[in-house]
Amino acid sequence: MCPAQRALKYYGTSEPTAENGLTYDTAIDIAIISELSVCDSLSSAELKRRIEKTLDRSIFPKTYYNHLKMLVSDNLLNRDDSAGIGKLVFYSLTEEAKKRKPLRLLRTDPDYRLTKHMYYHLLFQGIIKNNRNRISIQDFINRSSIYGQTLRVALTLLVDSGLLLSPEASDHKRYLLADPALHNLLRDIVDFRKTIQQNEGKSERRQIIEESEMVNTKNKTNSRIVAINEIKKKHANTLRDYSFLSDVIQIFCPLLFPELPYRELMSL
Numbered sequence: 680m681c682p683a684q685r686a687l688k689y690y691g692t693s694e695p696t697a698e699n700g701l702t703y704d705t706a707i708d709i710a711i712i713s714e715l716s717v718c719d720s721l722s723s724a725e726l727k728r729r730i731e732k733t734l735d736r737s738i739f740p741k742t743y744y745n746h747l748k749m750l751v752s753d754n755l756l757n758r759d760d761s762a763g764i765g766k767l768v769f770y771s772l773t774e775e776a777k778k779r780k781p782l783r784l785l786r787t788d789p790d791y792r793l794t795k796h797m798y799y800h801l802l803f804q805g806i807i808k809n810n811r812n813r814i815s816i817q818d819f820i821n822r823s824s825i826y827g828q829t830l831r832v833a834l835t836l837l838v839d840s841g842l843l844l845s846p847e848a849s850d851h852k853r854y855l856l857a858d859p860a861l862h863n864l865l866r867d868i869v870d871f872r873k874t875i876q877q878n879e880g881k882s883e884r885r886q887i888i889e890e891s892e893m894v895n896t897k898n899k900t901n902s903r904i905v906a907i908n909e910i911k912k913k914h915a916n917t918l919r920d921y922s923f924l925s926d927v928i929q930i931f932c933p934l935l936f937p938e939l940p941y942r943e944l945m946s947l
Contacts, residue, residue, distance in 0.1 A: 707746045708787045710734055712755070712772070716780060720759070720771040723747070755785065778923040782836055786926075797826065797833035799930045806843075806854060807865045816854045861921055864914040868932050871906055887933060894937040907934040 710730035715721060721729070727743050747770065750756040755776040759769040772780075779785045783794045805819045820830045834854070837843040844855045856862040875886050890903060898904070911918065918925075918935070929936045 704742070704746075705787060706734060707738060707743070708750060711746060711750060711770075712776070712780070712785060712787055715756070715770060715772045720769045722767045722769050724767070726770055753786075755779075775923050782840055782923070784923060784926060793826075793829060794833060795927045796930065797830050798837065798924070798927045800826075801830060801833055801837065802856075802865060802927065803869065803931050806856065807862070807869050858917075860914070860917045864910075864917045864921075865928075867910050867914065868928070868935070871910065871932070874906075875903065883931075887931065891933045894933055904934060907932070911935065 707730065710733045711726065714726060714729045714733070727738065727740075731737055747756065747758070751758050751770075754773050757771045757773050759771070760766070762768075776785060782798075783790060784798075785791065788794065800823075801816070805816050809816075809819065816834065820827050820834070823830055834843070838845050838854075841857055842861070844857050846852050846854060856865070872883050872886060875881060876883065879886075881889075886903075893901065893904065896904070921928075925936050
């Protein structure tokens with residue numbers, strides 16, 4: 680499968696065509712993730728047996744191994760072949776996959792696209808931009824008549840994961856990011872947006888549209904790219920530690936993760 684097809688699989692609204700001309704079977708990926716979520720590690724043969732039982736059908740070996748390769752390349756699976764050539768190969772979830780799963784940020788999750796947008800709204804709009812608590816998070820959620828319930832679920836997931844401190848767990852009587860380093864990263868991204876708006880008079884949406892088109896540019900002297908590189912350098916450790924939030928942050932700042940195909944705007 681070529682890189683463009685891989686990008687469509689995870690970032691587009693359609694699925695690529697497999698080598699045999701059939702639609703890529705995401706059910707296999709979902710079954711693999713599900714089985715490895717309850718087992719620390721499984722051999723390739725045992726994993727195949729289990730997912731075939733789950734899906735109640737046989738899977739052609741080449742199809743099965745193509746799915747494994749895809750998940751390994753996307754840093755969702757570990758492949759352990761340390762036993763040597765001809766020996767059993769074991770698969771397990773990566774640490775990033777384990778962090779994404781409870782947040783429903785695995786790209787195999789049915790509501791992946793909606794969920795990451797809810798996190799974007801809560802983290803950037805509800806918390807960072809609302810740092811003086813002009814409105815409560817609950818009021819912020821209540822203003823969203825369409826996605827109110829989904830935002831509440833996302834808020835609960837962020838608290839349960841330890842990323843957010845609830846008002847009861849902090850002395851500030853409002854929701855706070857548990858890690859100051861993550862707060863500072865998101866704060867700098869918001870400040871970057873404000874600076875561009877002041878200097879160029881462009882809305883956040885216009886900035887993001889333009890930057891999504893700059894991702895593959897070779898013009899390293901572009902002022903925005905220079906500014907983003909400074910943010911990358913300043914927050915390198917935080918970006919690494921919170922790589923499982925990359926899809927969320929990318930919605931607001933595509934230049935921070937140019938290696939990820941960018942296909943979505945702040946439309947929700």
